[in-house]
Amino acid sequence: MGNYLKKLPSFVDEIRSIRETIISNIVLIGQIPAPTFREQDRAKIFLERLADFQVDECTTDAYQNPIGIIRGTNSSRPPIFVVAHLDTFFGKDVDHNYIITEKSIIGAGILENSVSVGVLASLPEIFRKLNLSFESDIVLAGVVQSIGKGNLCGIRHLLKSWPSSIRGGICIEGCELGRLNYYSDGMIRCNLDCNISSNTRWEHHFRPNAILVINEVVNQILKMRLPQKPRSRVIFGKISGGIKHGLIAHDGKLGFEIQSTSDAMVKAMMNEISDIISDVSHEYGVNLKLKAISNLSASRLKYNHPLVKNTVAVMETLGINPVSEHSVSELSIFLSRNIPAVTLAITKGKNYHLENSRMLIEPMFKGIAQVIGVLMAIDSGVCDE
Amino acid sequence: MCLWLLIVVFVMNSNWLKNKTFHFSEFRDLNNLVKEKEKKNLTISLCLPTLNEEKTIAKEIIIMKSELMMRYPLLDEIVVIDSGSKDKTVDIASSYGADVYNADDILPELEKHKGKGENLWKALYVTKGDILVYIDADIKNIHHRFVYALLGPLILNDEIKYSKAFYDRPIASKRNIMRATGGGRVTELVIRPLFSLFFPELTQIIQPLSGEYAGYRELLDKIPFPIGYGVETSMILDIYEKWGLDVIAQVDLEKRVHRNQDTKALGRMSFVILKTFFYRLEKLGLFESKQEMFNEMIQYNLVKNNYETAIYSFEGFERPPMIEIQQYREKFNLC
Numbered sequence: 219m220g221n222y223l224k225k226l227p228s229f230v231d232e233i234r235s236i237r238e239t240i241i242s243n244i245v246l247i248g249q250i251p252a253p254t255f256r257e258q259d260r261a262k263i264f265l266e267r268l269a270d271f272q273v274d275e276c277t278t279d280a281y282q283n284p285i286g287i288i289r290g291t292n293s294s295r296p297p298i299f300v301v302a303h304l305d306t307f308f309g310k311d312v313d314h315n316y317i318i319t320e321k322s323i324i325g326a327g328i329l330e331n332s333v334s335v336g337v338l339a340s341l342p343e344i345f346r347k348l349n350l351s352f353e354s355d356i357v358l359a360g361v362v363q364s365i366g367k368g369n370l371c372g373i374r375h376l377l378k379s380w381p382s383s384i385r386g387g388i389c390i391e392g393c394e395l396g397r398l399n400y401y402s403d404g405m406i407r408c409n410l411d412c413n414i415s416s417n418t419r420w421e422h423h424f425r426p427n428a429i430l431v432i433n434e435v436v437n438q439i440l441k442m443r444l445p446q447k448p449r450s451r452v453i454f455g456k457i458s459g460g461i462k463h464g465l466i467a468h469d470g471k472l473g474f475e476i477q478s479t480s481d482a483m484v485k486a487m488m489n490e491i492s493d494i495i496s497d498v499s500h501e502y503g504v505n506l507k508l509k510a511i512s513n514l515s516a517s518r519l520k521y522n523h524p525l526v527k528n529t530v531a532v533m534e535t536l537g538i539n540p541v542s543e544h545s546v547s548e549l550s551i552f553l554s555r556n557i558p559a560v561t562l563a564i565t566k567g568k569n570y571h572l573e574n575s576r577m578l579i580e581p582m583f584k585g586i587a588q589v590i591g592v593l594m595a596i597d598s599g600v601c602d603e
Numbered sequence: 604m605c606l607w608l609l610i611v612v613f614v615m616n617s618n619w620l621k622n623k624t625f626h627f628s629e630f631r632d633l634n635n636l637v638k639e640k641e642k643k644n645l646t647i648s649l650c651l652p653t654l655n656e657e658k659t660i661a662k663e664i665i666i667m668k669s670e671l672m673m674r675y676p677l678l679d680e681i682v683v684i685d686s687g688s689k690d691k692t693v694d695i696a697s698s699y700g701a702d703v704y705n706a707d708d709i710l711p712e713l714e715k716h717k718g719k720g721e722n723l724w725k726a727l728y729v730t731k732g733d734i735l736v737y738i739d740a741d742i743k744n745i746h747h748r749f750v751y752a753l754l755g756p757l758i759l760n761d762e763i764k765y766s767k768a769f770y771d772r773p774i775a776s777k778r779n780i781m782r783a784t785g786g787g788r789v790t791e792l793v794i795r796p797l798f799s800l801f802f803p804e805l806t807q808i809i810q811p812l813s814g815e816y817a818g819y820r821e822l823l824d825k826i827p828f829p830i831g832y833g834v835e836t837s838m839i840l841d842i843y844e845k846w847g848l849d850v851i852a853q854v855d856l857e858k859r860v861h862r863n864q865d866t867k868a869l870g871r872m873s874f875v876i877l878k879t880f881f882y883r884l885e886k887l888g889l890f891e892s893k894q895e896m897f898n899e900m901i902q903y904n905l906v907k908n909n910y911e912t913a914i915y916s917f918e919g920f921e922r923p924p925m926i927e928i929q930q931y932r933e934k935f936n937l938c
Contacts, residue, residue: 238669315743318661320698
């Protein structure tokens with residue numbers, strides 16, 4: 219373990235010395251809008267950049283995930299994957315032109331997840347700068363269709379269709395530096411639509427209000443008794459409805475996630491919520507439609523897994539304090555296929571999901587060194603045990 | 604006879620448009636450009652004139668430095684000439700490694716003037732390149748093609764000494780709203796009608812007012828520079844008059860996103876351009892004014908039901924060809 223750990227602190231300065239190249243990649247790729255299901259333009263630029271950096275093989279898989287493969291020195295070793303999702307929350311009509319100041323980069327999607335994609339495209343040049351080669355092939359994948367309704371389809375397809383075994387994986391996200399994910403909860407992501415029929419007579423004095431109906435559903439869900447073990451929860455994340463202040467709302471939408479460390483509990487909670495919704499629908503005489511748009515199985519590495527232990531060592535060597543919590547990301551797909559993997563974040567920032575999202579430049583160099591440290595750990599065999 | 608002449612002119616014009624109009628993708632092979640640059644022993648300077656450009660200057664410097672200095676050694680220096688920015692433009696540009704100058708500190712013994720043309724002229728003194736590339740510092744979607752595509756014709760074609768950008772130029776008018784305009788508004792309403800009246804050949808230049816152009820020092824130091832907005836117009840007219848249209852090329856850079864200007868600001872820009880243009884017409888004997896033109900652009904603003912006058916003064920000062928400046932001749936051993 220010690221050999222590569224010793225080198226890491228010096229990597230930070232070396233990586234900083236090519237900051238212009240890294241920032242250029244972040245900007246040139248990140249300024250291309252990539253809403254989920256419409257990532258093709260960004261994928262094309264990502265591939266162009268990889269090809270421009272003389273990556274050995276640049277291609278797309280059948281699902282249009284752009285991939286670059288840096289050939290390793292030992293063809294008998296399975297490949298190591300480094301992945302970042304290409305898609306962002308922002309539509310093509312949002313201004314994606316970034317502003318760079320002395321210390322930060324500001325713009326839509328910079329933390330979720332343009333900085334990671336830019337860093338991914340910069341890794342070949344960073345390896346050259348650090349004079350690094352690996353035994354395994356390094357697969358750099360910008361995966362499509364991750365967020366929301368994308369349901370992690372890109373990474374699911376990529377791993378499912380990969381023809382050989384995979385040695386290990388690193389998922390990279392924008393922030394917050396120190397993030398170390400090595401387990402994911404079971405999850406079902408749902409949309410609830412409430413539509414009041416337009417056939418309801420206008421003189422009806424007790425016409426149902428979609429917002430109040432959804433409110434009733436929320437109240438009923440909040441009354442559910444959730445166990446502390448397995449740890450379980452319902453997160454209400456999105457709500458919308460109605461047209462204007464003085465008009466009874468004809469429609470409403472609620473977005474929520476059921477999360478638990480137990481897949482059986484997720485299923486049980488889903489059944490209970492379905493019953494609640496049927497009951498409210500019947501009571502109010504309205505059409506309530508529940509749709510599961512995404513789901514994940516609970517999966518985890520143990521804290522004493524060599525990959526986790528070595529990742530913690532890498533972070534601590536670089537002065538990064540590891541903070542662990544569950545993750546709903548590409549990590550889940552790696553772990554569900556029994557491929558050891560972790561999720562790491564590149565830098566610090568704020569306004570994570572807003573159009574004026576801001577990433578700090580300086581912490582990024584440590585964040586990249588950390589990714590390289592974990593890559594070296596996997597290449598040295600920590601996932602092979 | 605007249606018809607025959609018209610046909611000849613038309614054929615000549617068509618040839619220029621066909622032969623001297625390029626697309627940036629023709630110059631994507633940066634290794635080839637670097638190879639030719641080195642073969643010809645050329646040095647190249649990028650100049651960015653600035654005034655309060657803190658939101659865009661870093662991006663321009665970083666991308667050019669990464670792509671055209673560190674990865675492909677096409678540029679030998681990046682120079683920022685600032686007109687006295689009140690924001691962080693100077694600090695940011697310095698922090699990313701550009702050579703930053705305050706325009707007033709260059710050739711300080713000369714009378715001081717403020718303006719883009721002044722900065723471009725003074726760049727000739729502080730830079731060392733055989734070729735200078737001038738790029739506006741307010742481009743939101745900057746890409747290194749803005750520079751390499753202008754250099755392509757100059758490096759690969761011995762006849763071409765000056766290249767000019769044109770683009771499909773969306774304007775960021777309001778949040779989320781982009782609209783394609785073809786040429787800029789001042790180009791279509793002022794310059795193109797004037798060119799059509801006096802220099803029809805020059806109408807083939809799609810965007811004569813574009814702020815991105817590159818040229819050999821041996822040309823640029825032999826022409827005068829108006830200190831303000833008129834510099835693009837005068838540059839084209841002077842190069843055309845001295846060396847002809849065939850030393851000029853134009854390159855399609857596709858999309859450019861820039862800051863929008865209101866109609867009144869464009870009116871002031873047009874005023875300066877018109878003055879520069881008529882001054883040159885007089886010099887060439889193509890136009891005679893019965894009276895001296897005024898130096899003030901008068902505009903009106905409605906303030907609380909009263910019309911208030913806003914007067915913009917423009918002296919029309921021009922710097923002489925840099926080659927006539929003694930300090931320049933000494934610095935470049937031209938004495």
